[in-house]
Amino acid sequence: MEMLKDPWFTVQQIDSTTYAISEYGHWEKVHSFLLIGESKAILIDTGLGIDDMSRVTSQLTELPIVVLTTHVHADHIGSHDKFDQIYVHEADKDWLVNGIQGLPIEQIRKDMGRDITIPTPESFDPQTYTPYQGEPAGLLHEGDVIELGNRSLKVLHTPGHSPGHLAFFDQERGYLFTGDLLYDETPVYAHYPSTNPVDLVNSLEKIASLNHVSMVYGAHNSVGLQPAILDEVKTAVAYLREHQLLTFGTGIHRFNGFSVQF
Numbered sequence: 001m002e003m004l005k006d007p008w009f010t011v012q013q014i015d016s017t018t019y020a021i022s023e024y025g026h027w028e029k030v031h032s033f034l035l036i037g038e039s040k041a042i043l044i045d046t047g048l049g050i051d052d053m054s055r056v057t058s059q060l061t062e063l064p065i066v067v068l069t070t071h072v073h074a075d076h077i078g079s080h081d082k083f084d085q086i087y088v089h090e091a092d093k094d095w096l097v098n099g100i101q102g103l104p105i106e107q108i109r110k111d112m113g114r115d116i117t118i119p120t121p122e123s124f125d126p127q128t129y130t131p132y133q134g135e136p137a138g139l140l141h142e143g144d145v146i147e148l149g150n151r152s153l154k155v156l157h158t159p160g161h162s163p164g165h166l167a168f169f170d171q172e173r174g175y176l177f178t179g180d181l182l183y184d185e186t187p188v189y190a191h192y193p194s195t196n197p198v199d200l201v202n203s204l205e206k207i208a209s210l211n212h213v214s215m216v217y218g219a220h221n222s223v224g225l226q227p228a229i230l231d232e233v234k235t236a237v238a239y240l241r242e243h244q245l246l247t248f249g250t251g252i253h254r255f256n257g258f259s260v261q262f
Contacts, residue, residue, distance in 0.1 A: 004059055008051035008121065011060070012223055014215075017151070018175065020223045021056055023047055025118035028111075029221050030075050033177055034060055035170065037148020041065045044168060044177050045219060048112065049078020049132065050124045068140065068153070070179025070219060071162040072096045074108045080132040089157060090139045092164030099133055102194035140166060158207065160190050160200025167207055174214030174227075178207060182233065183218025184225060187252050187261035197246040197262040201237055208233040229257045236260070 004011050010022040017036040022029065032045040034057055041063045046053050057065055069088040070076055072095035080086050080096075088096050095101060100108070113126025142157035146168075156167040161180045168177040181203055182188060190200040208230045216225040236255040240246055245253060245262065252261045 004056070006056055007119065009047075009053065009056045011056055014175070014217075014224070015173070018170075018173070019060055020217070021047065021053060022223065023050065025116055025120075026050065026112075027115035028075050031217070031219050031223055032076075033217060034065075035148065035151065035153070036061050036063060037151040039063070039147075039149030042146060042148060042153060042168075043067045043083065045070055045076040045179070046079035046083065048075050049129070050112070050116075051121050052082055053079035054082035066137075066146075068146065068155075068166070068168060069096070069136075070167070070177070071165040072100060073103075073162065073180070074100065074112065074131040076179070076219065077132045080134065085137045086134065087138050087140050088136045089164030089166050090141070091157075091159065092162055093136060093139060095162075095164075097133060097135055100131060102192060105130070156206065158203035160196050160198075160203045161188070162194065163196075165203070167203075169210060169213075171212070174212050175217060176207060176210065176213045176215070176227075177217045179219045181207065181218075182216060182225075182229070182258060183220045183222070184229075184258050185221040187259040189261040191248060191261050197248065197250075200260070201240055201246055204233050205237045208237065225257070232256045232258070 012020045019034040021032045032047045035042040041061045066085045067083045072092040109129050112129050140155050144155040146153040154169040158165050158167045158181045190197045213227040250262045
């Protein structure tokens with residue numbers, strides 16, 4: 001259900017204090033997630049940076065917002081400059097501060113500017129688009145628990161797609177936010193030098209072993225996947241290992257509900 005009208009973002013309410021903020025006008029169909037507690041709110045990622053996400057979050061909560069970064073790729077840190085408190089895993093900190101490694105700015109600009117289906121704000125120019133760079137307010141680690149007041153998030157280090165990729169588990173509600181570790185429709189990928197296929201599969205195994213997951217929220221394509229996809233992940237992990245496919249160049253491997261590309 002769409003909550004409020006906005007020219008660029010689509011806001012969908014997951015429950016009374018949880019929102020998906022989506023960018024369906026761009027081919028990547030990126031989702032960020034706002035989780036509201038009693039004392040503060042968490043924003044998981046800040047999207048593409050084509051438009052200012054704080055315009056939307058300010059309409060949804062008056063609480064201070066802390067940004068948790070699943071990983072430092074351009075399509076997930078786009079509005080980081082609109083928020084004061086940014087957190088990231090230490091293994092991705094260097095990319096946040098000094099720039100994303102292994103992906104030329106020309107490629108980032110090409111990807112950011114192509115296949116856009118709705119009008120973009122006048123402030124957006126793909127020719128000069130530059131990903132956010134800045135110092136984080138702090139670092140996140142495996143097992144950290146983020147307290148929001150009457151709500152908490154557990155931090156899971158899930159490398160592979162990036163060295164410091166994170167997933168976040170709202171244990172009370174059973175919501176698992178998987179970033180670019182798991183989503184449907186298009187391949188989850190670890191096929192260029194800064195990625196690691198072995199780590200990605202280990203991370204998939206890690207999230208598949210979690211108990212009491214009620215929904216899986218990936219950062220692209222469909223909003224909300226049924227937890228049965230985690231059973232398919234277990235099958236996929238075993239298959240990929242058994243067939244020794246965990247190396248660059250083995251291509252796209254399709255399973256029921258998701259695929260991976262190495």
